[in-house]
Amino acid sequence: MGKKKEPEKEIDLDELTPQEKLKYEIAEELGLLDQVLENGWKSLPAKDTGRIGGLITRRKKMLEKTQE
Helix, strand or coil, X not given: CCCXXXXXXXXXXXXXXXXXXXXXXXXXXXXXXXXXXXXXXXXXXXXXHHHHHHHHHHHHHHHHHHHC
């Protein structure tokens, strides 16, 4: 069997890419950050990961429109 990955306990926001920061921000807004930190991203059901992905896409489009 494969190794179990240690759950993420602390996040160093300075080391994250802008997209990763956005992903963590959205997870926090949806109330999922604690679960992610305790059990990792794989612990989220597809419904929640889809919601996060959709919100990331929406925000990126909004940012592109404001920069035009």
